[in-house]
Amino acid sequence: MDTVGTASIHFSAVAGRSSLADIARLAGVSLATASRAMSNSYGVAPATRARVLRIAEELDYVVSPEASRLARGAVGRVALVVPHVDRWFFGAVIGGLEAELSDAGLDVLLYHVGDADDRRDFFHRLPARRKVDAVVVVAFEVADAERERLERMGVLVVAAGGQDEVYPGVRIDDREAGRRAVDHLLFLGHRRIGMISAVDPDQPVAARPHGRDQAYHDALRDAGLPIDDELVVTIEWSGVAAADAMAALLSLRSPPTAVYCHSDELALGAIRTIRRAGLRVPEDLSVIGVDDHPLAELTDLTTVAQPARDQGVRAAHLLLARLRGQGSPQHVVLPTRLVIRRSTAPPREV
């Protein structure tokens, strides 16, 4: 092999143009052995393996994933199904997932399902994409029909974020998170607390009462406070909607002295209208969010933090464990934590 490598590199202008058969031939071994050498499997002499590997390297050879998967029976891909990609929380979860999964050598397919049409489309066409080893639904719930569809495909399903109860997965306790927020307000002495509650219009499954809503009711009840329906306004998940909601709250005969928002984004919207109304946060009105969005730190927003990226990585671990047939916990719920900054304070008139 007189300097084979270099010569052959010129020969194959495009990497990956050669096949295992070429490698085998050049290495003077059979196809079977070449395959074994490439895949690190047992039963090939170290010297032989080295030779094959070297030739492969020189030729810039890489196994064809199609052929490999075809022969082996499909492994190595997982689909991420996400309702949003451009919101911090989802991005962070995806980030965590991607890191672990691709570390494990899996390919990560991304599917964005926004509205109902997307959903139908995804669940209809997923089989056509079959041979994903698993799908992870990030922060959304799958409807029964969809669930059945997944079932039929026989793929592993894992949930990351969100409040899905039926698939194994990792999440936070929304009720606990909400509770921390409202309790903080209560602790400061607030007695008239508003809530800006958000629902995702594209996630029709939200029939089940949201944990962050329940938390509000629980907390007020436990504090022996009446709950005034005027004080809670439900909107779509958007900061500007929250700004409007806040306006409504401010126009009440007896406005709240504090508002609990389902997310930081909402809280920021609320703060905008408060400030525009000439009031000050937290002196005149306290605002608390949930999430600990990176910008919460920059805007001095008090919030209850949830580990976003971590939900992704933990979900990946769980997925990996199950893929390997190892046992793994059914649900892992990650802790939340109150982060006090400068958007909450005791009410004025105490």
Next chain:
Amino acid sequence: MDTVGTASIHFSAVAGRSSLADIARLAGVSLATASRAMSNSYGVAPATRARVLRIAEELDYVVSPEASRLARGAVGRVALVVPHVDRWFFGAVIGGLEAELSDAGLDVLLYHVGDADDRRDFFHRLPARRKVDAVVVVAFEVADAERERLERMGVLVVAAGGQDEVYPGVRIDDREAGRRAVDHLLFLGHRRIGMISAVDPDQPVAARPHGRDQAYHDALRDAGLPIDDELVVTIEWSGVAAADAMAALLSLRSPPTAVYCHSDELALGAIRTIRRAGLRVPEDLSVIGVDDHPLAELTDLTTVAQPARDQGVRAAHLLLARLRGQGSPQHVVLPTRLVIRRSTAPPREV
């Protein structure tokens, strides 16, 4: 539900368990014909096609992408290479890309390359993932070695966002964007303008002067103003770093009356320290960002908006066109736009 389809459904518990051969047999046609029917190709009688399709539907059959691609020679996947997934801009670009690409029937592979290690890893292993039809690099520049690697693989490369000049792609004119920002400050009457400039430490290619930096110099020069090095502070891309930078700016003997930040996130960080110092925005100090992050609207931040998602969709279009062998523009640069909100105002002492 005890009708037609159900019988066969019970038969194949797991969708996708049957092969084209089964379908062909059941439909009483050859494998070849079945294949043609499934792939909508020309040359099969409508009745035959319908029959095949019906059987396939009943059996929940879907073609195996591996086998299909193997036989046909790999098509249908594109890799997205992103330096961040959890920042708004990147998420938005990815969103746009995903939407168009998956509409076009392509699978979208996601690769996060954070630090230098990731990069090396990605470019080293990409060939192992070969048979992506294209890779789109979102908002980052590829080094020469990497470029050569891509070259060798013979895949189409497209850039989305970022300032890459060598690959076809879509972006904004950073210099123009920055110029709009600084000019706005100038227009308001500011003469002492600070800049908080950010670099991404993980993107070592940033040797080339950044457009948003140049804009600052250009604008000041054109306005006949001296440029005072004290007034520009360069940091890593992070809001809290920007907060610190702002602190430095405030402690100057002669602090700026306005600061231009390379991004909204930075601007928010700057605003935090201004407020904590007991100063008011925009009364005491004007702040302007770049991006039009969704939260900029909520925080009343003046900024110059760039279309984020759109860069993704346009890049996808460009990619698609090239994949189809159609000509397409080499570079498309999208417009930016000044969005005046409430973080900028004329300087106090004018």
Next chain:
DNA sequence: ATCACTTTCGGAAACGCTTCCGAAAAGAGT
């Protein structure tokens, strides 16, 4: 030397599809 293993390796059969090529069938034109 012989025997019983253990390693190392090659042949060949899948894996599930696409597609070239040619044959049979069905229309068209005269």
Next chain:
DNA sequence: ACTCTTTTCGGAAGCGTTTCCGAAAGTGAT
């Protein structure tokens, strides 16, 4: 009725791997 086309379809050869199975060669003990 008889060619000449056009349509529809089947046979079969790949596509590039993996892996089962058995053969050959090497190892150590007897």
